[in-house]
Amino acid sequence: MSDEPGHHDHHSVDTGTVDWREHGVKVIPGNSLDPNTAQTPGMNRAAAINRARAGAEKIWAGTVTIHANAKTGAHHHGDLESIIYVVKGKARMRWGEQLEFVAEAGPGDFIFVPPFVPHQEINASRDEALECVLVRSGQEPVVVNLDIEPVEQPEDVRWIDPIHR
Numbered sequence: 001m002s003d004e005p006g007h008h009d010h011h012s013v014d015t016g017t018v019d020w021r022e023h024g025v026k027v028i029p030g031n032s033l034d035p036n037t038a039q040t041p042g043m044n045r046a047a048a049i050n051r052a053r054a055g056a057e058k059i060w061a062g063t064v065t066i067h068a069n070a071k072t073g074a075h076h077h078g079d080l081e082s083i084i085y086v087v088k089g090k091a092r093m094r095w096g097e098q099l100e101f102v103a104e105a106g107p108g109d110f111i112f113v114p115p116f117v118p119h120q121e122i123n124a125s126r127d128e129a130l131e132c133v134l135v136r137s138g139q140e141p142v143v144v145n146l147d148i149e150p151v152e153q154p155e156d157v158r159w160i161d162p163i164h165r
Contacts, residue, residue, distance in 0.1 A: 033063060044064075064132050074119070074146040077144070079115045083136075084121075089106075090105070090125050091109075091124060
């Protein structure tokens with residue numbers, strides 16, 4: 001604790017000292033992600049950062065591997081912001097009132113999906129898995145399915161992860 005100007009100790013309200021070992025930085029090794037989440041043929045999901053594993057309150061992060069040619073139906077995620085980082089493969093995103101806009105992303109690219117944007121995620125490859133890291137601005141798996149006829153029909157394997165049921 002310090003009386004220096006500008007120093008704020010938000011954890012010292014009659015709680016004594018904070019146990020920083022327990023409530024500090026957490027490293028979640030890539031080989032210990034939690035696959036104990038709903039699984040779907042065609043993809044593999046694993047949670048890395050959430051309330052249960054790391055004590056996160058405002059964000060969720062994990063990995064998703066989408067098999068070749070998987071597509072979602074049209075949907076949005078309410079007020080959640082999502083960031084998708086492409087590790088391997090090629091992602092195609094469609095968005096808009098009629099999913100009329102399209103962009104593709106490859107390894108090293110980030111995709112930002114703002115709140116309430118109607119969109120469809122697509123593995124743009126028919127023969128290569130799409131591996132991504134996914135970060136969301138909240139813990140709740142909000143998904144609102146939309147009655148939009150997708151430009152690219154969901155086929156083969158639907159892209160379903162903890163938020164795309």
